[in-house]
Amino acid sequence: MTLKVPTPDDKARDITKLREVEETLAEERTLLQIVLDNLTGYVYAKDATGKLIMDNPAHRQFLGVASHEDVTGKTVFDFFPAEIAQKYHADDLEIIRSGKALLNHEEITITSSGAKKWLCTTKVPFHNTKGEIAGLSA
Numbered sequence: 001m002t003l004k005v006p007t008p009d010d011k012a013r014d015i016t017k018l019r020e021v022e023e024t025l026a027e028e029r030t031l032l033q034i035v036l037d038n039l040t041g042y043v044y045a046k047d048a049t050g051k052l053i054m055d056n057p058a059h060r061q062f063l064g065v066a067s068h069e070d071v072t073g074k075t076v077f078d079f080f081p082a083e084i085a086q087k088y089h090a091d092d093l094e095i096i097r098s099g100k101a102l103l104n105h106e107e108i109t110i111t112s113s114g115a116k117k118w119l120c121t122t123k124v125p126f127h128n129t130k131g132e133i134a135g136l137s138a
């Protein structure tokens with residue numbers, strides 16, 4: 001990469017509006033993170049391949065892990081027995097393929113301590129800026 005050395009003919013640009021937009025986005029991200037971190041329900045998002053890309057502390061506690069880094073890039077196969085993981089993954093892929101949400105779906109799971117637990121979950125697809133399904137959130 002080469003740097004362009006400014007010349008006297010180069011004009012300065014007013015980037016005030018850009019800085020204001022960046023500040024607004026940063027404030028909105030902070031607010032959303034605060035809300036997400038304080039929800040008691042399990043919240044997560046996965047990319048189109050089923051890899052976790054974000055989650056909240058309640059979800060991490062359920063999985064039995066301490067940090068976001070313990071979750072990011074992993075799949076249900078990293079946290080659940082194969083039979084349960086295969087069912088979750090199949091549901092996820094169908095949501096991504098069809099674009100249809102899975103609403104109030106009751107399913108059995110196994111907690112990080114090994115206890116069986118019933119969950120009522122809702123999973124919805126989300127789209128990227130091109131309108132393509134990019135993953136799902138729950």
